[in-house]
Amino acid sequence: xxxIQLASRPVGRPVPENFRLAESPLPxxxxxxxxxxxxxxxxxxYMRGRMNDVKSYSAPFALDKALDGGAVGEVxxxxxxxxxxxxxxVHSLGWREYAVVEGNAATKADTGLAPAPxxxxxxxxxxxxxxxGLLKVAEFAPGxxxxxxxxxxxxxxxxxxxxxxxxxxxxxxxxxxxxKVARLLELGFDAAFDYHDGPVREQLExxxxxxxxxVYFDNVGGEHLEAALAVLNVGGRVAMCGxxxxxxxxxPTPAPRNLMLAIGKQLTLRGFLVGGQRQHAAEFAGKMAGxxxxxxxxxxxxxxxxxxxxxxxFMDLLDGANTGKMLVRL
Ligand code: NDP
Numbered sequence: 001x002x003x004i005q006l007a008s009r010p011v012g013r014p015v016p017e018n019f020r021l022a023e024s025p026l027p028x029x030x031x032x033x034x035x036x037x038x039x040x041x042x043x044x045x046y047m048r049g050r051m052n053d054v055k056s057y058s059a060p061f062a063l064d065k066a067l068d069g070g071a072v073g074e075v076x077x078x079x080x081x082x083x084x085x086x087x088x089x090v091h092s093l094g095w096r097e098y099a100v101v102e103g104n105a106a107t108k109a110d111t112g113l114a115p116a117p118x119x120x121x122x123x124x125x126x127x128x129x130x131x132x133g134l135l136k137v138a139e140f141a142p143g144x145x146x147x148x149x150x151x152x153x154x155x156x157x158x159x160x161x162x163x164x165x166x167x168x169x170x171x172x173x174x175x176x177x178x179x180k181v182a183r184l185l186e187l188g189f190d191a192a193f194d195y196h197d198g199p200v201r202e203q204l205e206x207x208x209x210x211x212x213x214x215v216y217f218d219n220v221g222g223e224h225l226e227a228a229l230a231v232l233n234v235g236g237r238v239a240m241c242g243x244x245x246x247x248x249x250x251x252p253t254p255a256p257r258n259l260m261l262a263i264g265k266q267l268t269l270r271g272f273l274v275g276g277q278r279q280h281a282a283e284f285a286g287k288m289a290g291x292x293x294x295x296x297x298x299x300x301x302x303x304x305x306x307x308x309x310x311x312x313x314f315m316d317l318l319d320g321a322n323t324g325k326m327l328v329r330l
Contacts, residue, residue: 001026003066003096004310010051013248013318018051019311024066027100034089034103035077041094042070042120043304043313043326048247057273067095070125072109072116083108090119097307097330113289121154121325122299123288125274129241130158130217131284132277135166137270138215138239142167145211147204147228149173149195150219150244152180152300154325157187159217161297164188172207174200174224176320183323187298201227212236220245226256232267240271248318300324 007020029035047069050061061067071094075087080103083089089106093099109119121127133155134140146163150156151173160171173184173192184192191207204213204227214236216228221243228238246253262269291297302322304313310328317326 001096001098002307004307005066006051006061006063008063009053010048010248012250014048014051014311014315016311016315019314020064021308022066024096026098029077029079029100032080032103033100034075034080034083034106036071036073036089036091036093036099036101036106037076038071038073038094038097038099038330039088040072040117040120040303041307041310041328041330042125043310043317043322043328044069045242045244045247045317047314048318057275066093068092069094070120071095071099072119073099078103080104082106088116088119090124095307095310114292117301117303117325117327117329118292118299120327121301122158122292122297123285126154126325127158127288128277128281128284129274130155130162131288132274132280133217133239133241133272134159134162134215136277136280137272138217138237139268140166140168140215140237143169144214145170145172145208145233146215146217147172147174147208147213147231148217148219149224149228150242151175151184151189151192152177152323153219154299154322155241156217156219157184157300157324158297160184160189161187162291163215165291165296170208170211170213172204172213174203174220180323183300195224199227200224201230204228204231215239217241218243222246222253222255226258229256229258229261229265229267232261232265234265236265236267238267238269240269244318302326304328306330 082103091106152175181192193203212233219242222245
């Protein structure tokens with residue numbers, strides 16, 4: 001199969017030389033396994049962390065081996081009782097055209113509900129991250145004012161819409177371009193700003209108005225987190241989902257410098273991993289299917305064509321080229 005391998009570990013921003021398109025033999029299909037032809041692969045910011053050789057919550061990628069990540073594909077052959085030829089399944093051996101996958105490590109995608117790529121986005125890990133981060137981690141309650149960063153991205157755009165659907169008093173988003181700001185307003189955000197337009201704190205204060213914010217869903221870290229700490233109301237909650245502003249950093253980053261505010265304001269800052277939220281998967285799937293069906297929640301996708309372009313798609317993701325979920329179609 002053709003696959004994308006990690007050729008060298010990026011230092012700071014990834015460059016094309018860190019990746020290599022290669023060909024590897026497929027293993028023989030064993031008992032309980034399925035052969036899948038990948039249709040779409042998911043391109044995710046957390047992969048940047050796995051490119052470093054450091055111990056973290058998910059193991060580093062090996063050099064000269066295929067990358068992996070979420071994928072949705074068609075079952076071509078099955079030696080598993082759980083899946084049959086023609087099924088569309090979600091699994092974690094992306095970044096290659098064909099994969100031999102353990103049957104019990106693949107889940108069937110009900111393409112009657114939504115097209116296959118949605119199972120990597122709104123109906124998949126991305127959606128579960130947004131849903132549980134907002135409701136279970138930040139313990140959102142109706143009437144809360146919510147701020148989300150990375151708001152035009154895959155997770156962020158869902159967070160804002162879910163908050164609106166569940167009765168937020170105000171939803172504010174930040175993103176990296178005027179077009180993304182315009183898109184957020186179309187999606188029903190009450191206010192949105194481009195973080196390049198001035199200090200985040202000033203823009204957030206203005207967008208929040210006198211009511212402040214009760215919940216901050218953090219995808220970005222750094223200056224965004226510092227601004228949110230300044231604007232959060234007493235008893236405010238932060239879901240710490242990501243810190244993309246520092247994924248390429250080679251030095252420790254200074255902000256937030258005002259963490260002490262958490263004491264006086266009695267804030268809760270809670271980090272989470274979507275992997276620890278799987279117990280909510282069924283509740284989430286039901287809710288999200290309903291919201292998509294009645295148009296309450298909409299999702300954007302940025303689709304790049306061809307496995308060869310996957311490394312560029314990843315680099316572009318870190319540069320904000322995507323609106324909504326970044327995917328590669330094989
Ligand atoms: P996105 O679709 O949001 O894509 C990443 C976006 O980050 C880019 O489009 C870009 O948009 C923005 N960005 C890049 N650099 C910066 C910067 N310096 N400052 C501000 N924004 C920046 O990706 P996802 O929705 O998949 O992921 C969003 C966040 O959630 C990430 O931090 C990710 O690591 C995290 N995550 C965490 C999970 C968990 O289990 N905790 C699970 C899934 C995701 P812009 O143009 O606006 O800059």
